[in-house]
Amino acid sequence: MKAPAWLSGPAIRHSDPTRLLAAQLALLDGNVGTALRASTLGAWLTAAAFWFTLEDRGVVLWAVWTTLLCAVGGVVHRRLPRPEGPDGTATAWRYVRVMGWLCLGLGGTWGALPLLFIDPARPASLHIVVGVMAGLSSAGLLVFAPVWRLAQMFWLSCMLPLVVALLRLQDPVMTSLAIGGMLYLVAMALYARQTGAAVGRALALRMDKEDLVRRLREQTQQAQVARDQAEQAQQTAEEADRAKTLFLASASHDLRQPLHAAGLFLGSLGRSGLNARQALLLEHAKASNTAASEMLNTLLDFSKVATGMVQPQPHSFALQSLFHKLERELAPWAADKGLNLRMRDTILTPFADPGLVELILRNLLLNAIRYTERGGVLLACRQRAGRAVIEVWDTGIGIPPEAHQSIFQAFRQLDNPQRDRRNGLGLGLAIVQGLAQAMGVSVTLVSCPGRGTVFRLNLPQGLTPPRVTQELPASPDDLHGLRVLLIDDDEGVRLAMHDLMGIWGVQCVVVASSEEALQCLSHFEPDVVLADYRLHRAHTGVQAVASVRERLGWEVPAALVTGDTAAERLQEAQTQGMALLHKPVPAALLQSLLRDLKLAGAGLSPGSVPG
Structure with a gap:
C-alpha cells in the first residue's frame, strides 16, 4: 500500500515513501507531548493576564477547558500505535486522522479566545489576544512542521477565528489588522510548506545515509565472511596438500620397497645357472618388474607435477x-x-x-x-x-x-x-x-x-663450464673384496642385497637398525655404508650413518638407497656428503654406485680416472 502524497506535502523523491512518512510522523510524535504541556501552560498564563489586567474571571473557564482537552489529547496520543513495521502505511493513516482531530480541537479552542474575549472597549484585551495568537502560531510551526497538512489544520482553526473577530468589529483599524492577519496566514502557510519540504529532504538524506551505512556494513560483513571462507578454503587446501605430500611419500616408500627387493632377487637369480626356459621366464619377470617400476615412477612424478610439489633448484651443470x-x-x-x-x-x-x-x-x-x-x-x-x-x-x-x-x-x-x-x-x-x-x-x-x-x-646458458671427467665402465670384478654394511628395516631387501652382493664377491653385513650397526662394528669395519632413509622408531638412515662414522672415527663413504622421493632427502644427503639413489635400483646402477663409493674411500673423486 503506497503512502498518500498529501500527508508529506511537497513531493520528496525517496525509494521508500512509507518509511519516509513514518520518519516524519516519528519526528512529529516527539513534539506532541511537549506541545500539549506548553498549550496548557499558555492557557493559564493567558487567563492570569486577563485576571490581573482586566479583572476578567470568565477566561478561567476557557483555561480549564483547554487543560482538559490537552489532558485527553495526551492520553490518546500515548495510546496511538506508531507507524512502524510492515503495516506502517495503514497505521500512519490512523495516526494522522487522530492527530488531525486533535489539531482541530486544540486550534479551535485557541480560536475561541478572540471570539469570546476581545472587547473594543478594553484595548488591553486586543493586545493580549493578538500577542498570544502570534506566539502560538510561531510555536505551532515548530511542532507541526514535519507534516505540513496538520500544521495547516491547526493554524486555520486557530487563526481564522481571529480574523473573523477583527472583521466583526467593523473598525477600519481592525479591518486593516484582519487583512494583515490573513496575509500572515498565507505567509505562514508558504513558510510551513518550505519548512516541511526541508524537514522531509533532511529525513530522506538521513535515511539514505543510514541505508548506505547499512549496505557498507553488510558488504563489510560479506567481505569478512568471504575472507573467512577463503582462509578456511586455503587452510583446507593446505591440509589437503600436506595429506597429498604425506600420501605420496608413504606410497613412494612403501611401494618401492618390494619392487626394489624383487629386482635384486631377479638379479641374483640371473647369475645362478639357469636353463634356457628358466632364463626366458627370468627375462619376462625382469621386464614385468621394470615395467612396474617405470609405471610407479611415472605416476609419482606426475602426482608431484600435478600437486605443485616440484621446486626447481637451478645451477650450472x-x-x-x-x-x-x-x-x-x-x-x-x-x-x-x-x-x-x-x-x-x-x-x-x-x-x-x-x-x-x-x-x-x-x-x-x-x-x-x-x-x-x-x-x-x-x-x-x-x-x-x-x-x-x-x-x-x-x-x-x-x-x-x-x-x-x-x-x-x-x-x-x-x-x-x-x-x-x-x-x-x-x-x-x-x-x-x-x-x-x-x-x-x-x-x-x-x-x-x-x-x-x-x-x-x-x-x-650457464656461465662457468665445469670440467668434464672420463668415466670408467663398471664391472662386478671391481667390487671383489669390498666390505659393505647395509642398514635397512625391510627383511626382503636385506636378503636380496646380501644374496646379490655375495654373487659380486662383496662382503656384506646386513642389519635392521642403527643399534645393530654399531654392535657389528666390533668385528666388522665396512668400506661402504648403504642405508635406507626410514628406519624403525622414527630413526633415519642419515642418523644411522652419522653414528657409524662417529664410532669409526672417519668419514666412511655412504649412500642412501631409499624409496622416499621428497626433495628434502637429496638436500640431507648432500649436506652429509652422501650419495642418493631411489628404489627400485637396477643391479647395474647399484654396481656403479658401489664402484664410485669404493673409489671415494680410496681418496679418488667418484667417476674420475685415477692418476
Whole structure:
C-alpha cells in the first residue's frame, strides 16, 4: 500500500515513501507531548493576564477547558500505535486522522479566545489576544512542521477565528489588522510548506545515509565472511596438500620397497645357472618388474607435477655427464628393439635444475624409443642465441599436426587404443610439460607423420663450464673384496642385497637398525655404508650413518638407497656428503654406485680416472 502524497506535502523523491512518512510522523510524535504541556501552560498564563489586567474571571473557564482537552489529547496520543513495521502505511493513516482531530480541537479552542474575549472597549484585551495568537502560531510551526497538512489544520482553526473577530468589529483599524492577519496566514502557510519540504529532504538524506551505512556494513560483513571462507578454503587446501605430500611419500616408500627387493632377487637369480626356459621366464619377470617400476615412477612424478610439489633448484651443470648417464641407462632398452641410441658430445653447461632436466630427457627418450620401430634415436644439444637447446630426434611414427597440443595432456596416447603397457601410461609428455613449466622454460616439437619427430628443450646458458671427467665402465670384478654394511628395516631387501652382493664377491653385513650397526662394528669395519632413509622408531638412515662414522672415527663413504622421493632427502644427503639413489635400483646402477663409493674411500673423486 503506497503512502498518500498529501500527508508529506511537497513531493520528496525517496525509494521508500512509507518509511519516509513514518520518519516524519516519528519526528512529529516527539513534539506532541511537549506541545500539549506548553498549550496548557499558555492557557493559564493567558487567563492570569486577563485576571490581573482586566479583572476578567470568565477566561478561567476557557483555561480549564483547554487543560482538559490537552489532558485527553495526551492520553490518546500515548495510546496511538506508531507507524512502524510492515503495516506502517495503514497505521500512519490512523495516526494522522487522530492527530488531525486533535489539531482541530486544540486550534479551535485557541480560536475561541478572540471570539469570546476581545472587547473594543478594553484595548488591553486586543493586545493580549493578538500577542498570544502570534506566539502560538510561531510555536505551532515548530511542532507541526514535519507534516505540513496538520500544521495547516491547526493554524486555520486557530487563526481564522481571529480574523473573523477583527472583521466583526467593523473598525477600519481592525479591518486593516484582519487583512494583515490573513496575509500572515498565507505567509505562514508558504513558510510551513518550505519548512516541511526541508524537514522531509533532511529525513530522506538521513535515511539514505543510514541505508548506505547499512549496505557498507553488510558488504563489510560479506567481505569478512568471504575472507573467512577463503582462509578456511586455503587452510583446507593446505591440509589437503600436506595429506597429498604425506600420501605420496608413504606410497613412494612403501611401494618401492618390494619392487626394489624383487629386482635384486631377479638379479641374483640371473647369475645362478639357469636353463634356457628358466632364463626366458627370468627375462619376462625382469621386464614385468621394470615395467612396474617405470609405471610407479611415472605416476609419482606426475602426482608431484600435478600437486605443485616440484621446486626447481637451478645451477650450472655439465650436460655431457647427464648425456652419458642416460646413454648407459637407456641404450640397452633401445638395443632390445633393434634401435641405435646415439648421444652427440657437448661442452654446453645450461643453467637449470639438473634433476628436473634429467626427468624431462628420460621421458622424451623413453617416449621416442617406445614409438620408434626402425632407425634410431639421437640426443644432442646446440647453442642458439646464447641458450642451450637440447634436442631429441627419432625416426618413429611421427605426430599429426592436430595432435601437437593434445599429446601433452595426461593419459593421452597415439595409436595405442588397446592400452599396451609397453607403451607406458600416457603421462610422459604431461610430466615433461609440467616440469618445463615449473622451471619456466619451453618444450617445442616438429614432426613429420611417418618419418619422425624432434622435441626441443630450450634452457638458459650457464656461465662457468665445469670440467668434464672420463668415466670408467663398471664391472662386478671391481667390487671383489669390498666390505659393505647395509642398514635397512625391510627383511626382503636385506636378503636380496646380501644374496646379490655375495654373487659380486662383496662382503656384506646386513642389519635392521642403527643399534645393530654399531654392535657389528666390533668385528666388522665396512668400506661402504648403504642405508635406507626410514628406519624403525622414527630413526633415519642419515642418523644411522652419522653414528657409524662417529664410532669409526672417519668419514666412511655412504649412500642412501631409499624409496622416499621428497626433495628434502637429496638436500640431507648432500649436506652429509652422501650419495642418493631411489628404489627400485637396477643391479647395474647399484654396481656403479658401489664402484664410485669404493673409489671415494680410496681418496679418488667418484667417476674420475685415477692418476
